[in-house]
Structure formats: structure tokens, C-alpha cells
Amino acid sequence: MKANPISSTIPLDQDGVHHGYLKLPYSRDDSAWGSVMIPLTVIQSGEGPTALLTGANHGDEYEGPIALHELASITGAEDVTGRLIIVPAFNYPAFRAGTRTSPIDKGNMNRAFPGRPDGTVTEKIADYFQRTLLPLADVAVDFHSGGKTLDFVPFAAAHILDDKATQEACFAAMKAFNAPYSVELLEIDSAGMYDTAVEEMSKVLVTTELGGGGSSTARSNAIAKKGLRNVLIHFGILQGEMQINETVNLTMPDDDCFLFSEGDGLYEAMTDLGQPVEKGDLIARIWPLDRTGQPPVEYYARRAGLVISRHFPGLIKSGDCVAVVGVIGA
Numbered sequence: 001m002k003a004n005p006i007s008s009t010i011p012l013d014q015d016g017v018h019h020g021y022l023k024l025p026y027s028r029d030d031s032a033w034g035s036v037m038i039p040l041t042v043i044q045s046g047e048g049p050t051a052l053l054t055g056a057n058h059g060d061e062y063e064g065p066i067a068l069h070e071l072a073s074i075t076g077a078e079d080v081t082g083r084l085i086i087v088p089a090f091n092y093p094a095f096r097a098g099t100r101t102s103p104i105d106k107g108n109m110n111r112a113f114p115g116r117p118d119g120t121v122t123e124k125i126a127d128y129f130q131r132t133l134l135p136l137a138d139v140a141v142d143f144h145s146g147g148k149t150l151d152f153v154p155f156a157a158a159h160i161l162d163d164k165a166t167q168e169a170c171f172a173a174m175k176a177f178n179a180p181y182s183v184e185l186l187e188i189d190s191a192g193m194y195d196t197a198v199e200e201m202s203k204v205l206v207t208t209e210l211g212g213g214g215s216s217t218a219r220s221n222a223i224a225k226k227g228l229r230n231v232l233i234h235f236g237i238l239q240g241e242m243q244i245n246e247t248v249n250l251t252m253p254d255d256d257c258f259l260f261s262e263g264d265g266l267y268e269a270m271t272d273l274g275q276p277v278e279k280g281d282l283i284a285r286i287w288p289l290d291r292t293g294q295p296p297v298e299y300y301a302r303r304a305g306l307v308i309s310r311h312f313p314g315l316i317k318s319g320d321c322v323a324v325v326g327v328i329g330a
């Protein structure tokens, strides 16, 4: 396997607080010998586990970058037992463009794993995580939200895995994160996901969906910061008391949780996020865009549960996710 062209401008394995970059050479029209400079902080002290902390895996999701910028700026080496590797903007080109995928190669970081050292910019970043950063980590926290096209009730999630020992460690870390909702996910199509790369190395992964719409709120940011701190205390990397509040346990057992639009139209939510629904309840109506006097297409819950996700923009296209119903109870 070829060497990855990314280099770190700071040491990954020395005590202290180091702020720098992952430097990825990227020759292009406006910079012949240019590089993509991905902000990186490493904070290390003593013997302990390593946490690899990432935001903006998708570039238009903001709670992670905010919580991680704050953590990088307020944490001293004396606060840490072990090591924090903090990358607030995993897909940095996408983050700078405010888009889900990279403007350079249209790469979706969460479909790019295990990556390629001689691939596109997104594939090179994925390969560097796969072969350099992830092997250093005991636990990975990867923040997501809905981005510009989805909105979520704020939840932390862990995956149902064949490897039950890893699954239990992931569930325990999800409980430590203690978002208002906790979701056990059965991933239908896990190929290419960062999550899968972490789990296949038998390392702990906590992921989230903390809001959406392409921005963040005071509430969603507070959930991100508290959850991050709790997980780091859970692993003994930070000291202090975990702050634990009530959480609602949810599962998404099968395809009946998901509703997809079969046409273009004007999106009318008939339920709001967090609302309980019975099977058969009206979730949303899609009105035609181009004429009056036509009835809307109606979408009904195929399961009882809670509305945990919905389409965010006012207009919807065929194939877009209308809403997701989560089932209460773990």
C-alpha cells in the first residue's frame, strides 16, 4: 500500500497541547504547490486512552465543530489523562463550502472509507484516518446533524453489531453521552462509513444526530458539549462528574421507520419532531407545485413511535426522506 501524502504539522504522540494541521498537498489552478490545511489539536498527558474526536464529517453540520473548537481552546494538558486528537472539520473542504460533500471531488466522507492514499482529496483524508489516526484511538466520537436537508430530535446513537463485546462498549459510551434521545441503530447499508471502519477495528464509536437545517442552536450545542465531556469522563480522559439527565431510548428496527417521497412538491409537516404517532397517523402532505385544485399526496406512519427526523427545506423532491419514526424502548 502506498504512503499517504498527508502529514501532520504537529506531533501526534508528545505530551502537551499542540495546535496545527493535517497538511494534504493539493495542486490546483489557484495554488500550484498548495495544500489543504485541516485544523488539528492534540492534547496529551500521562498514560490513558486516546479519543479521536471529529465534527463536520458532513460539511453543513455544526454542533460538532463548535463543541470541538471549544474543547481544543479550553483544555490544558493537565486536564487530560491519555490523549485527545481533535479534528473539528473532518471533511474540511466541505466545511469551508458549507456543503455536505466536498466541492473538490463531491466526496461524501461517510461513504469514502477505507479511502485510498492515491485517490481524491476525500479518499486521501479517509485513508489517513483509516491507517494513521484510527489505529491510535480507543474511542471515536463522530458528530453529525441533519445538515441543510434534514432535521432531527437530538440523539446519540450506537450500532447493533455482530461483535457483541464492541456493541456493549459502544452502547455504554452512548449512554454516557446522554443526549435527550438514545438510538440503537441497525445500519442497512454500512459500506464505506467511518462508523464501520471504527467498529471493524473493535474500537468504540459514538455518533450523533443533534439537530439540522444547516445551523445549530444554543440547545443543540449545549447537548453536544455536555455529551462530549461525559464520554471523555466515562473513559477517564477528563476528570469530574458526568451530568446525566433523562433520555428516551429508541430503536429503528426496519425499513418501516422511513418514509420517502414519491414525487416533487411543497412539503407540509403534519407532525413535528418529537411528536408521538400511531401507525396510520398522517405525517406529512406533499402539495403539487405547478397547479391548484389537486389534492396533496399524504404520507402515513407505518409504525407507532416518535417522529425523530423530518425533511427540512420547504420543497421536496422524489426520493427525499419525508420523515423517520423511531420506536420507543430499547
Ligand SMILES: [Zn+2]
Pocket: 057, 058, 061, 143, 144, 145, 147
Ligand atoms: Zn452527517
